[in-house]
Structure formats: structure tokens, C-alpha cells
Amino acid sequence: MNNILVINSSVRFENSNSRQLTQVLLEKFSTERHGVKHRDLVKQPVPHFDHSAFSGFGGDDSQASKKACELSDELIGEVKDSEIIIIGAPVYNFSIPTTLKAWIDYIARVGVTFNYTEQGPVGYLDNKKVYIVLARGGGSVEHIEMQLSQTLGMLGMKDITFIHAANLDTPEREEGLADVHAQIDAICH
Template structure:
């Protein structure tokens, strides 16, 4: 069965980006004939949440003004991409112990109560279930999932919060010390990844 893959890229680098390179290799591995790949490059800026956005998001849809609808148009488009995808690939270099600001901006745009999650009497409930996600991460020297890593645990939490709990991490750790070795280790992890059925 054909599937849709959404590739979110957040590295400020392009030609030299390890996360972009490894994400492309991963997508080539997990995709098949007829699969579609949607590219969302966050180098094309994502606006930050502001007061007007919050006001619009917490106004019932049927009561939103044209201005409020316009203010949520980007968020609606990003969420539609997520809803329509079967597999999510996030390229996330670690910048100063955390995710790039553009990736945090994307998270803030797609995490919307009543749209991608709900609050219930039992706590938050994610609505984007049945999806697979890969986090492709590169670090200069921070070990993934160490106390100094505020990126990968954060992304896992965000994804789980909106209902995406099937998450794998492909990590190139310590590229500032041994770039080639870090990439090779990430590729070794990737070698165990199998094509994902829709």
C-alpha cells in the first residue's frame, strides 16, 4: 500500500548538513514505488506564536474572524501535512543543547488543543495516532539522551503528546570530534530500519 512521508528539516546548513544527508538516505531506504514525500524545509521561516495567534486558536472555529482565520492559516497547513502523513522524518541538529528555534516554532504551530490533542478527565490525549516517526539527530559533542540533551527527549515528548508514540532515533553523535565515525554509526543504526508499511 502506498504511503506518505513528511520530511521536516530544521538545520540552518544545507549542503553540509548531516541531518539533511542522513534524512535523505533514510527516506530512500523506507520509501517504495508510489510513495509520496512531502518536504518541509524550516529554512523557509515559520512564524512564532504571538498574542493574536493564541486568541485565534482559543476562539471556536465558527466564531473566528477572517483575520483570525488568516492568522491560523500556516498552522492549519502544517497540521494538515501531519494528519495526511503515515511516516514523519524530523532532521534535528542539536544547537546549544536543544532544537533549532525554527523547529520549536514548528512544534508550537502544530500543537493545538482540539486539533492535534485534547484534554480529557484522564489527562492529555494525542489525536495523531497510527503514525511512525524518525528523529534524525546530529550532535557536536552532546551524547543523545544524556542530561545535557534537551532536544531528543523534548521531541519524543512532543510527538507522544500529539499521539505519535512509535518513534525511532537515528543519531550521529560527536560529529565535532569524529565526523566520519559519527555518520557511520548513524548509518549502522539505519541499516536495521525496515521499510514501513502504510
């Protein structure tokens, strides 16, 4: 189980900072010993977590619910099969992209990827190293770090490193890039 899962969620393609940086990070890791799976949440969006998905996770077997469970199983399988997970997370309107939130909603399944115990929630997607490239214009991101740490942490993904990419759309781009490459070099030395 030496795979790397790369998840991208920027609505930009060629000029996306988070896409470029997840690729830089991937190239730091990618050796013959890793298989790489790309999950592009914009080219292939995960639907909103809706009534059919909710009912399906609870056991409903309507056609729509079964379809939601199949997709959920596929997404969970990709996480289970990976030891390294690289997530590109641009900041849109003080939040993560809705596509990334939908991905989280589809992998958070009680009884499948986590369970409630007397000691609190226990996640089953553990033993993973997660890198999250947070690309932003310049606003605050503490609440986003907390949201991602808590939701992924509940599923067992507690070993998370955030890479901060700020000011890359401004005249300070060169300084911003130098800073983010220094963060990546510090991780992958």
C-alpha cells in the same frame, strides 16, 4: 495515506549532517507506493508562536490570527496525510532549532490535534511512525529526546525512533558516519 513527510531544520544546506541523513533515510523508504512532502523550516520558516497565533487558536478572527490558523491547518494537514514522518533535528545550544519548536507550537492545538480528558491528554495525530535524526557535536541530548517524545507523544505520535548522529564535525567523522548508517540499516533492513 502512504505519504512520507520530511521536515528539515538545519541552517546549513549542502553540508548539513541532518539534511544528508534525512535524505538517506528517505531513500530507504521511498518506493512507488509513497508520496513525499518536504517541509523546510529554514527556507520557509514558521513564525514564532505569538499573541496572534494564540488568540487565533482560541477563536479570534483578526486578520493576523486567521493567517496563523491557516498556516497551522496546513502544517497539521501535512502530518495527518503522512504515515511516516522523518525529522532532521540539529542540536543548537543544547536545544532543538527554534524553527522546529515553532512547528511543534503550530501543530499543538487543543481541540484540534489533542484534547485534555479525565485520563490525561489524548492526541489525535496517531498511527504514525516518526524518525528523528538528532545531529550534534557531542553534548548530551537526553533532555531533547524527552522534550520531543513528550510533545509529539501528547499529539499522538508515540512511535518515535531516534537516530543519533554525533561527532560528524570532528576528526572522528568516519566512525560517526559508520555508526549512524548502522543505526539506519538496523531500522530499515
